Amino acid sequence: GAGVSQSPRYKVAKRGQDVALRCDPISGHVSLFWYQQALGQGPEFLTYFQNEAQLDKSGLPSDRFFAERPEGSVSTLKIQRTQQEDSAVYLCASSRQGGSYNEQFFGPGTRLTVL
Amino acid sequence: GESVGLHLPTLSVQEGDNSIINCAYSNSASDYFIWYKQESGKGPQFIIDIRSNMDKRQGQRVTVLLNKTVKHLSLQIAATQPGDSAVYFCAPGGADSWGKLQFGAGTQVVVTP
Numbered sequence: 001g002a003g004v005s006q007s008p009r010y011k012v013a014k015r016g017q018d019v020a021l022r023c024d025p026i027s028g029h030v031s032l033f034w035y036q037q038a039l040g041q042g043p044e045f046l047t048y049f050q051n052e053a054q055l056d057k058s059g060l061p062s063d064r065f066f067a068e069r070p071e072g073s074v075s076t077l078k079i080q081r082t083q084q085e086d087s088a089v090y091l092c093a094s095s096r097q098g099g100s101y102n103e104q105f106f107g108p109g110t111r112l113t114v115l
Numbered sequence: 116g117e118s119v120g121l122h123l124p125t126l127s128v129q130e131g132d133n134s135i136i137n138c139a140y141s142n143s144a145s146d147y148f149i150w151y152k153q154e155s156g157k158g159p160q161f162i163i164d165i166r167s168n169m170d171k172r173q174g175q176r177v178t179v180l181l182n183k184t185v186k187h188l189s190l191q192i193a194a195t196q197p198g199d200s201a202v203y204f205c206a207p208g209g210a211d212s213w214g215k216l217q218f219g220a221g222t223q224v225v226v227t228p
Contacts, residue, residue, distance in 0.1 A: 004158070031214065042204050042218030043159065056213055091158050101147050101214055106158030 002027060004107035006092050012113045013082045021077045021110045025094030032075050033104060034067055035091040043091050049075060050098040082114045125223045128199075134192040136222045138205035141186060146209025149216065150179060150190045154201045159218075162190070167209070192224075200226045 005024045013019050025032050031050055035043035036059075046065065048056040051072035060067070064083075069075040079086055089109040095102035128134045140148070147166050151159035163174040165181050165188070172179050178191040192199055202223050206216040 033213075033215070035218075040220070042206075042221050043216075045215050045217070048213045048215060050213070056211070056215065093158070095214060099212070099214065101209060103149075103161055103164075104214065104216065106151075106160070108156070108158050 004092055004094055004105050006090075006107040006110050008110060009108065010111050010113075012115065014115055015082060015084060017082050018078065018080045019082055019112060021079075021090050021112070023075045023077070023092030023094075023107060025073065025075070025092070026096075026105055027073075029094035029096055029105075030072075030098045031095040031102060031104075032069055033093040033095075034075070034077050035093065036061075037089040037091055037109070039088070046077070046090075079112075082112075084114050087112055087114045124220065125225065127225045127227060128195045130195060130197060130226055130228050132195055134190075134195045134199070134224055136190045136192075136203050136205075136224065138188050138190075138219060139186060140188070140205070140207045140219075142207055142210050142217070143183075143186065144210040145207035147207075148179070148181060148188055149206045149208065150177075151204045151206060151218075152199075152201045153204065153221070159204060162203075195224075195226050197226050197228070200224055 034046040037043040045059040049069040064080045066078045091109045093104040093106045149164040150162040153159045165172045176193045181188045202221040204221045
């Protein structure tokens with residue numbers, strides 16, 4: 001079945017490098033979320049898109065983090081000048097509609113390790 | 116910020132026994148609560164949800180109880196199986212317009228034979 005996919009599944013970066021993480025949501029899903037999950041912790045909200053509009057980026061930890069969804073489907077999370085504290089699993093989730101409650105379907109995540 | 120906490124970070128359960136996972140939340144504006152299961156190397160998987168106007172909901176082998184007075188909910192798993200071994204999160208939502216979820220740290224459930 002066509003669930004949420006993310007690539008790469010694993011990424012190792014040297015401190016200071018830029019990285020780009022991709023999310024392919026379920027086809028036709030309006031809402032797309034990015035979460036950051038540190039080791040041993042629950043996912044933390046980063047940002048939210050409704051179609052191509054980024055409606056909430058309150059969870060992005062710094063201006064080094066940037067997300068886009070230019071055509072309202074695939075999304076990319078970019079981290080510039082990576083730091084060791086950026087090491088985490090980055091999860092993408094999509095839901096069928098916008099609005100307060102719609103079931104979010106999660107991808108497998110991208111594990112980012114910054115050396 | 117708001118906090119979501121779990122009482123037991125690790126729960127060891129014998130196969131066939133019932134499991135109870137607890138969760139406290141602080142945001143009284145939460146309109147719904149979702150339980151997710153996360154296996155190693157995978158994203159969270161929806162288990163069951165409950166709306167704030169309910170106090171109990173049952174699914175297949177799972178029951179969620181909500182006590183809004185003390186801001187507490189629990190997930191009960193009946194006849195726990197090895198495949199239930201995972202980290203379980205409660206995630207309140209509905210305090211904003213987007214469906215943003217606020218996860219706690221999770222409870223690791225270990226099923227022993």
